[in-house]
Amino acid sequence: MFNFMKKKTTKTETPQQQAERDSAVDKVLLGYEIGAVSIATMVTGLERDGEALTLDLRLPKDSNPEVIQQELGQLLHPHGITTIHMNVRLPAPEKGSGSSLPKQMPKTTNAMESQPSSGANNNTSSTNAEPPITKAAPTQASLAAHPRIRHIIVVASGKGGVGKSTTTVNIALALQKLGNRVGVLDADIYGPSMPTMLGVADVKPQLENEQFVPVDAHGMAMLSIGSLLDGDNTPVAWRGPKATGALMQLYNQTNWPQLDYLVIDMPPGTGDIQLTLAQRIPVTGAVIVTTPQHVALLDAQKGVEMFNKTNIPVLGVVENMALHTCSNCNHTEAIFGTGGGEFIAEQYHVPLLGQLPLASGIRAQVDKGVPSVLADDEFAQYYLDIAKNIETNINKFAKPVDDKRIF
Ligand SMILES: Nc1ncnc2c1ncn2[C@@H]1O[C@H](COP(=O)(O)OP(=O)(O)OP(=O)(O)O)[C@@H](O)[C@H]1O
Incomplete structure (x- = not known):
């Protein structure tokens, strides 16, 4: 149940590089905030396979996963992460209100790109609407x-x-x-x-x-x-x-x-x-x-x-x-x-x-x-x-x- 931080070492990654990359990922996640709350608290699963990072996230309503994915990509690229996959869960939209979220979101971002990739060819991220367990609250x-x-x-x-x-x-x-x-x-x-x-x-x-x-x-x-x-x-x-x-x-x-x-x-x-x-x-x-x-x-x-x-x-x-x-x-x-x-x-x-x-x-x-x-x-x-x-x-x-x- 708690084994949700998985790492696969690539042949080209030394244990030291592996530790440095893991620590850099942590720092970036801890420092990246959504509404004054660290995104680290919203991570429910994390897997790194060499240069590719997969994040399972439970985001607050009104978050924009596309922008988040893009910004994380830019922050993580200097640390050797070139691809980010995101599986996103968002609170269900309130009755009567139309969701402002795009129907499809990129599952994979090339961290080198300055614009988020989009469209069906790029796969879609899993975005499931469900009631939030807790309200993200900074105070x-x-x-x-x-x-x-x-x-x-x-x-x-x-x-x-x-x-x-x-x-x-x-x-x-x-x-x-x-x-x-x-x-x-x-x-x-x-x-x-x-x-x-x-x-x-x-x-x-x-x-x-x-x-x-x-x-x-x-x-x-x-x-x-x-x-x-x-x-x-x-x-x-x-x-x-x-x-x-x-x-x-x-x-x-x-x-x-x-x-x-x-x-x-x-x-x-x-x-x-x-x-x-x-x-x-x-x-x-x-x-x-x-x-x-x-x-x-x-x-x-x-x-x-x-x-x-x-x-x-x-x-x-x-x-x-x-x-x-x-x-x-x-x-x-x-x-x-x-x-x-x-x-x-x-x-x-x-x-x-x-x-x-x-x-x-x-x-x-x-x-x-x-x-x-x-x-x-x-x-x-x-x-x-x-x-x-x-x-x-x-x-x-x-x-x-x-x-x-x-x-
Ligand atoms: N008042 C005390 N008199 C004697 N021994 C004590 C006392 N308080 C704690 N100890 C002993 O000191 C050791 C460390 O205690 P404890 O594990 O409670 O500390 P801790 O601060 O919770 O440690 P950690 O932060 O590493 O978990 C234990 O062996 C414990 O039995």
């Missing part, structure tokens, strides 16, 4: 709330390895323990760990009416990009358009039950994938996880700035591994320095939601698939306090939904 304000999800919280970190996933899973379980219906979407393409941390690594999500059915993980509705990968589908190798396309598919094409909270474990960093998700999913607020180390702090600042730019409220900062308690002598020490989370919270006027100890018990529990909150160990209270702080802040930012049903 949070214009995104509709999910009909069954009251709050979407993204958990982000500027850099990998700060304990974002460990914190996400425990916060989600803590929100559930406070009486909420909770879902978890593991969007961390670089290291999807939710299934393992929740002890459901062997359970595959089912498909029902072409929708994913989330896995039941201790009463939470969980879906991970990791559950959908197998064999050689190495997530690390995923690049911008493929990753954002797959993640949007997970959000849109999942039969999420009625939820008070959907907690999304974001990929680490503040690059294009994160930005695109932040622009396309109706998020109530973001939680930023950081460690007291200076480098991580600088990256966390970038995270706060990214969310400010995309008008997503930052619910607060969690400082992970803030203190170390020695398991032998119980001596507590701030081995990474002190005050990092407080510093960010003060500088950006966002709350410090909590400070977590660096404790081997926290790691051991997630490794076992029974996180601290589930095990109700001595660290559970830290996460419950953070969840309470989130609940205190979040209602200010809620997007209204009426329907309430028990999951």
